[in-house]
Structure formats: C-alpha cells, structure tokens
Amino acid sequence: MLPSTAGGTPAVVPGLPFASVRFAIAAILVACAANAEVTITVERSETKPAFRFAHVASPSKDDAASNARVELIAGTVDRGSAGLAALTDGKLPGTEDEPEANLFFRADSWGGRFRIDLGAVTDIAAINSYSWHPDTRAPQVYRVYASDGTAPNFNPSPGVKIDLATCGWREIAFVDTRTKEGDKGGQYGVSITDTGGSLGRYRYLIFDVFETESDDPWGNTFYSEIDVVKK
C-alpha cells in the first residue's frame, strides 16, 4: 500500500518525482488503512540542540516502549552498532556519526526485521522514530505492523517470506523519508498518528527496516530511538 496525498501535500513515494522537502518543514503523508486514517509526519533538522522539531515530539525517555522487549526476527545487526537496545534506551547520539549510539543493520544488506513487545495491550496514540547521520544513513524507510497477539493463528516471529496479514498482524504505515533532491543527512523525526487519536490497541509491533540505497554498502539507517506513545 502506497501513501496517498492529502490536503494538497505531496506524498513521498519511491520512484516518483517529489518536490524537495526542506529541512525544518514537515511533510505530511497520509496512508489509508482499514478503519483508520494514519498520518505520517516527517521532519528533518540540522540545527542544535539535537532532535528538536516543530511538529514531531522530541525523543522520550519515558514512553510505552521504554521497558519493552526488542527482539530480532530477521536480518543481521551490524557489529559496529549499539544493537537493538539503542532503540528504547532513551539515549541519543551526541554527534551526527556515532555508530555506538544507534541501531543499524549490517553493511551491504537489505535491512532487518525486529519486534517490540510492550508487555501488555496498549492503546497507542503515536509511534515515533528518530535517526541521525550526515549522509544517506539518515533517512528512514520502514514498514510497521501491529498485533494484540490474540489471533488464534498469531505468529510472534514471522519470517520475511510470510504475509503478516495471514498471521495476526496489521500494517500500520509505510514510512519513506527519502527525497529526490537536496541533502540527505541530518536528524529525522517521524511521527505516526491517527486522525481519530488512536492507532489502535496493540501489544506487539514489527518493524521491517530497509536500506535507503544500495549504491554502496552504507545504506542502512542509523536509528537512534523509537518511542511508542500511550493514548
């Protein structure tokens, strides 16, 4: 499912022309999901202090994902990265190129899949993701799925060849913050919300994270933090 346009704002769709998104300007994407209208707000900043945005909340140390279990399902975490723990530790990189403060997947690989277990079914108001790098490892490309884990055929660790819709998962959003023109680097903040105020009641999230480019081996995004905001 590709994001559609809304309110005259162009959506970022891979392979299609897109008016360049200047940093500090929010791009609003709207993806149509069943029974809901999901809004994806994207901002890029190169200014200090880090991770301050006009429309996307700054990363939180105390959100519904702060004590979540994060587990790898597919792909290989790069040994030079901080690993999955960096996603929910509430800590942020202090510079634009700090591998040990970010999660990123192995060089020259497609990306990876991980699951966040919130520990209990939670009414989710927002899913926010943050990244920082000087170049093409700054933009974010991922699909996020959610489940309450109650479906009889629920599969908590589906491989990448399995259709998640067939084993208890629902796609929430497809995020792609890449732009055709302009600088790629900087701090990116993404906020996924719903016009109704709630994305739904879920316990588990799966992120399918993809490399932003394959022109060289260094296309896997430096993810600094993921927040899940309880309604």
Ligand SMILES: [Ca+2]
């Ligand atoms: Ca972190």
